[in-house]
Amino acid sequence: MSDNIRATRGEPRVALITCAEMPGLDPDDRLLLPPLAQRGIRAEAAIWDDPDVDWAGYALAVLRSPWDYPTRRAEFVAWTRTVPRLANPADLVRWNTDKRYLRELASAGVPTVPTTWLGPDDDWTLPAEPGEYVVKPVVGAGSLDAGRYDLADAAQRELAGTHVKRLRAAGRWVMVQPYLSAVDTAGETGLLFFAGPDGLRFSHAVRKGPMLVGPDYGVDGLFRPEQITPRTPAAAELAVAERVLAALPSGPDRPLYARVDLIPGPDGAPVLVEVELTEPSLFLGHAPDAADRLADAIAARLD
Structure with missing residues (x-):
């Protein structure tokens, strides 16, 4: 590992990638800093479109909150291809930032919302x-x-x-x-997975309450602040999530993290809303030791 990839005292440097509107990281992502430090890893917030950032100087660059990319997707995807050690990798980012990937997953037999x-x-x-x-x-x-x-x-x-x-x-x-009415009652289940020795492993899950409450008037959609609570997923939800991960174009071994969002369909069986591989909220504050599990995944990726 080159000297510029290591910080003082031999610590490897890891970039936690964000956007200019959130230079200090999302509060949930800041929970990752202490466990990384405990593992001898120096983590730094880095803005994805800052021309002064030397991405080659990081042992790993982890996409976290570059939430301004949707209006600049082509630029963002092109940028990901320039980052030497990016998690998740650039080809997954390109695939995952256009929701037409849901058509591919549906063709692979994953139950999805009819679209x-x-x-x-x-x-x-x-x-x-x-x-x-x-x-x-x-x-x-x-x-x-x-x-x-x-x-x-x-x-x-x-x-x-x-x-x-x-x-x-x-x-x-x-x-x-x-619109599936179960959003208003059961809510979505977000299942979080972090990399382990044998691929992605389940870490924790949350319930996500309804957000959309009405039409979009061309300025800002009408939505509620997201209501998040811990949730224990049902066996059927875990089974669908595993099917989703197995159907990823890269398989389940390459991502550092993934979030699979499910909702009960009309018959009560879980269907996929989306799989987040680019910059999902990971809700580290909603499960004991979740930040430690992600820190372990990052440390293993450095090794």
């Missing part, structure tokens, strides 16, 4: 069936540019059509999904 995929030039009309639907772009994070619509309401039906047209006019792919 209509719309390119900028595709013909499409609103579903005739009443019910609630979610409209969102295939490249996005959180509730950015996402909306929830009751198509039985004439005003919301018109807003849903306008939302789709606005995204497509900007050259963006769009996904339209039925």
Whole structure:
């Protein structure tokens, strides 16, 4: 290991990658700093698009909160290819930052939320069936540019059509999904996995409450602050998550971390909402020793 990769006293340097709006890291990610220090690893926050950062000087660069990438995805993906030792790797970032990966997972037999995929030039009309639907772009994070619509309401039906047209006019792919009512009752289950000696291992899980409460009006989507509580996943949820990880294009051995978000479908069986391999919140503060388990995974990756 070269001298510039090691800090003083022989400590390896690890970059925790963030964005300019969060230069000091997300509070949850800061929980990782003490256990890394205890393992002799010097962790530093680094902004992904800062031209002065020497990425070659880090023994490992870990994507954590570069949450401004959705409006600059091409630039972000190109940047990942320049970082010598990036977790998760650049090819996974490219695959995972466009939600059309869900089509591949569905084709591989993973149960997913039924989705209509719309390119900028595709013909499409609103579903005739009443019910609630979610409209969102295939490249996005959180509730950015996402909306929830009751198509039985004439005003919301018109807003849903306008939302789709606005995204497509900007050259963006769009996904339209039925809103699963279990979001409001059971909530989503986010299952967190960190790398171990034999691939990704389950660490902990959380319940994620509903966020979207109404239409997107073209400025900011209407959503609630995310409500997070610890959760013990059911055996069926763990089984689906393992199927998701096994179907990743790289297999389950290369990622340093993964978050699999599931929700009960109409029949109560878990279906995949998304698998987060790029910059997911890992909710380290919601499970004992979660930060230590991730610190162990990083230390092993350095070895």
